[in-house]
Amino acid sequence: MSEHPLYAVVNYHQKHISGKTSSETTDDDDATYSNIHSPAPGKSAQENGDRVRGGHCVIYTKVSLPNQDGVKPTAPTSPDDQSARTAAEERSHWRVLVQPTVLLLLLSALLLIVIFTLSAFYALSKISYTKRLYALEKKNSEARQQTIHLQTELLEMNNTLVQSQSALRNSSEEKTLLLHELTHTQMNFTQLLRNCTAISRERTDIQTKLDSLNIEARRKCAFDWEYFNKKCYYISTDVKSWAGSRDACVTMGGHLAIIESEGEQTYIKSRMQRWQQYWIGLHYLSGWHWIDNTRPESGQFQSHNRWECMLIAKSSWTTEKCYSKWQYICESKAID
Structure with missing residues (x-):
């Protein structure tokens, strides 16, 4: 290999012949040309590039590319050059096709992951919200029941307080009535004791008579x-x-x-x-x-x-x- 690197500037341009239809166009009429410049040793790439742009040491090569009208490419000038160019074109073509596809697939996968994550987050949030809402409703119901129970107890306590106050006001009168009733009961009890004593005596007399009658009956039978x-x-x-x-x-x-x-x-x-x-x-x-x-x-x-x-x-x-x-x-x- 040479000690100096080979710099190449490739300029593609396409030649069209005006006034011809697509059926009348030949391979020479619609072709792509490239200018390849081989720089001289000892010169910089900038200088060589300027000479290329200036038109020095230019080699013209005809390169056929598929056009948009479906015209078949022309036969390559050299088999080796044609194979290299075809491989390069295929790689470039696949890169052009694969890279957007891969990028699109990645974006789609990322979008699906985001959608799935958001859906899961929404479902979990909804479940959590439902549980919290149910818990709050349950606590609210319990609080209402407790409030009703406390109101009922308060009403009962109020009624009890009113009754106690009324009973307290009447306690002195009831105490007097109870004393009178106690005195009357004691008098009745004393009278009952006397009656009981008299009944016991009568029972004793009746039993004595009954025993006498039984004795008499035994004597008769x-x-x-x-x-x-x-x-x-x-x-x-x-x-x-x-x-x-x-x-x-x-x-x-x-x-x-x-x-x-x-x-x-x-x-x-x-x-x-x-x-x-x-x-x-x-x-x-x-x-x-x-x-x-x-x-x-x-x-x-x-x-x-x-x-x-x-x-x-x-x-x-x-x-x-x-x-x-x-x-x-x-x-x-x-x-x-």
């Missing part, structure tokens, strides 16, 4: 028999048939009970339990007869004559088979 209205009654604890009950009463000196009045029936039922039933001296033999062959009063009981022997219960009378075994009630006259 046999052991385990009960006295009522000049009669003695025995209420059995064992069970027998109607005929067996009749014979047991006869053995003890009596007979099966003959109920002659409402008072006598009430007394007998008072000595019975709710679920108990007892044989009495009423049976069916060509009609209902008591054991002493007397007939019962009309309407004294109701019967459909299903069975021939009569039981008395707490609530009613009922017929039953005579051989059934039940408890029984005996009756005898009391000793005068």
